[in-house]
Each structure stands twice: as C-alpha cells, then as structure tokens.
Amino acid sequence: MRVLAWVVSNAIAIAVAAWLFDGIYFTGPTSGRPELTEKILPLLVVALIMGVVTAFVKPVMTILSIPFIILTLGLFLFVVNALMLLFVAWIADLVGIGFHVDGFxxxxxxxxxxxxxxxxxxxxxxxxx
Known part of the structure; x- marks a missing residue:
C-alpha cells in the first residue's frame, strides 16, 4: 500500500509541475476528458520511473557530487535534482512515453x-x- 501511495504522490507532484511549466509536458490532447484519460497512465509510469531513478541513481550522483554540494553550500542539489528530472524524461522518451522536459x-x-x-x-x- 505504501508503494501505491508513493507513486500517487510522485504523480501528483509531476502533474503540478507540468501544469505550472510550459516546458514540462505530456504529448496528446490538451484539454477535456480525452486529456485526462490519455495522460493518466503515462503520468503514473513516469512517476514510477522517477521513483526508481530517485532510489538508485540519485544517491550515486549525490555522493559523487559531494565536493560541489559543499562548495555551493547545498545549492548544487538543485542541479542534481534537475539532472534526475531530465534523466527521467530521457528514459520516458526511450520507452515511448510522451513526457518531455525542455531545457535545464x-x-x-x-x-x-x-x-x-x-x-x-x-x-x-x-x-x-
């Protein structure tokens, strides 16, 4: 049950980011019921991908970037998080999910x-x- 709540939590967060930023989007219909029905499954899959990336790749990237994190007083973690989001978009593109992030x-x-x-x-x- 915890995993399901975790995926839903990630999906809500990704949906809010896609709603706030024009450069973060899912391909497909842009309004109405078709948008909801065609984008809910890709949103959940992207949330699952993000969870896996956050669990396995992000800790390695964080450890490797410790000198930069210390030098920038922690601000480099924003860069690490942004790179993880770009990585998730890249994986989603490889799998054929229409999730895109335009730019750093x-x-x-x-x-x-x-x-x-x-x-x-x-x-x-x-x-x-």
Missing part, C-alpha cells in the same frame, strides 16, 4: 516544484511517519 532551467524549476509538492502530499497522506 525548466528542469530546475520543475524539480523544485516536484520536491515541494511531494513533501506536502506526503504530509497529507501521512507518508512521513
């Missing part, structure tokens, strides 16, 4: 939004316990 700065903004929304949703769902 869009990825930085999206990573910040995803992190904040994920914290809020986890708190509401009680996943922090």
């Amino acid at each position: 700065w869009t990825a930085v903004g999206g990573a910040i939004v995803i992190t904040v929304v994920d914290w809020v949703v986890d708190g509401v769902l009680g996943l922090d316990d």
Whole structure:
C-alpha cells in the first residue's frame, strides 16, 4: 500500500509541475476528458520511473557530487535534482512515453516544484511517519 501511495504522490507532484511549466509536458490532447484519460497512465509510469531513478541513481550522483554540494553550500542539489528530472524524461522518451522536459532551467524549476509538492502530499497522506 505504501508503494501505491508513493507513486500517487510522485504523480501528483509531476502533474503540478507540468501544469505550472510550459516546458514540462505530456504529448496528446490538451484539454477535456480525452486529456485526462490519455495522460493518466503515462503520468503514473513516469512517476514510477522517477521513483526508481530517485532510489538508485540519485544517491550515486549525490555522493559523487559531494565536493560541489559543499562548495555551493547545498545549492548544487538543485542541479542534481534537475539532472534526475531530465534523466527521467530521457528514459520516458526511450520507452515511448510522451513526457518531455525542455531545457535545464525548466528542469530546475520543475524539480523544485516536484520536491515541494511531494513533501506536502506526503504530509497529507501521512507518508512521513
């Protein structure tokens, strides 16, 4: 049950980022019921991909970038998160899911939004316990 709540939490965070940034989007219909029905499964798959990347790739990237994190007083973590979001978009493209992130700065903004929304949703769902 925890895994399902975790995927839903990631999906909500990605959906909010896609809603706020024009450069983060899913291909397909852009309004109405067709948009919802055709984008819900790709959104959940991207959330699952993001969870796997966050669990396995991000810790390695964080450890390798410790000198930069210390030098920038932690701000380099924004870069790591943005690179993870770009990596998720790249994997989604390889798999054939229409998820796109246009550019590094869009990825930085999206990573910040995803992190904040994920914290809020986890708190509401009680996943922090």
